[in-house]
Amino acid sequence: MKLSARNQIKGTVIEVFKGQTIAHVRLDVGNGIIITSSITNEAVDDLALKRGDAAVAIIKASDVLIGK
Amino acid sequence: MKLSARNQIKGTVIEVFKGQTIAHVRLDVGNGIIITSSITNEAVDDLALKRGDAAVAIIKASDVLIGK
Amino acid sequence: MKLSARNQIKGTVIEVFKGQTIAHVRLDVGNGIIITSSITNEAVDDLALKRGDAAVAIIKASDVLIGK
């Protein structure tokens, strides 16, 4: 499946931390860039996300602010 | 000012394209990663964004999906 | 690829309307439910979206408000 999201950045999961309903997942996408994502615990279980997994950070262009 | 957003990725503006109300801005953040942002034309003018500018892509963790 | 987004609703594209930078896409997901999406023109081109296509509306749980 191809996605409309303009930003699809490949990386490696370096941390998965689950709270009661929301989890934080960290991806190392290279070049010293770490991307942090907040997703549901359920999504973590559904994707069986764990440290070391190859994964993709997907971000809609309308969710990116610019600072200068 | 320090921001709560967990993702603040430095790069260089490689393209600014304005529509009638919404513009697309593309940042090269290194490692072959290009980040696309949709912001208002007004924001482009306000920040005087142009090709070659150093800029930062700012993304809230709750706006990042994970694919695996 | 499996996605973290909790809402992935299958349907049929019934309309694609492109502006200068942002397009509107409408999916019929059955049961009288039409889902409207705003995505970049570029995404429309990239996915070659057109009336009649099978497609999926993907929505992060954190982007759903509840009214009662």
Next chain:
Amino acid sequence: MKLSARNQIKGTVIEVFKGQTIAHVRLDVGNGIIITSSITNEAVDDLALKRGDAAVAIIKASDVLIGK
């Protein structure tokens, strides 16, 4: 009150699960479609959301990705 959000989908609450700050609410909107929402615990209390309630999932068009 009329809302600008292009997606307002009526359904029935089938689950409310509260974490420490964020809750997950699931709506059955018919046709086998379940919509999951993450909202604050406070919102759950404010709306007195509970299983069996008629409710509406409200989603801004700019928050809908398309997959094909």
Next chain:
Amino acid sequence: MKLSARNQIKGTVIEVFKGQTIAHVRLDVGNGIIITSSITNEAVDDLALKRGDAAVAIIKASDVLIGK
């Protein structure tokens, strides 16, 4: 209808500007605070939004960043 969104700020529409698909709407909410919203042209038509209207800016808590 009561909404889960934690931020519902009453104001007066001071500007409506339509592009080809996306419009910008500005609300004066008092205290010198102007809130800008990007919504679909269709939503502007559907709500018949015009300068002088009483309206409400509705923002999900998960869409608010904090700067300090």
Next chain:
Amino acid sequence: MKLSARNQIKGTVIEVFKGQTIAHVRLDVGNGIIITSSITNEAVDDLALKRGDAAVAIIKASDVLIGK
């Protein structure tokens, strides 16, 4: 740093409540308006957010719905 976000509303932190992964922060921005934000616990720590701090609520125009 200047931000593309059209809404940057100054206020005072009146409450910080941390869950396991997500915190709620409330800002009094004057005129009887309280803005609630959900951010990561990590962001709260990073900004050392506490009651009484001067802070700014930052909201992208595309994340603002209008009700009328």
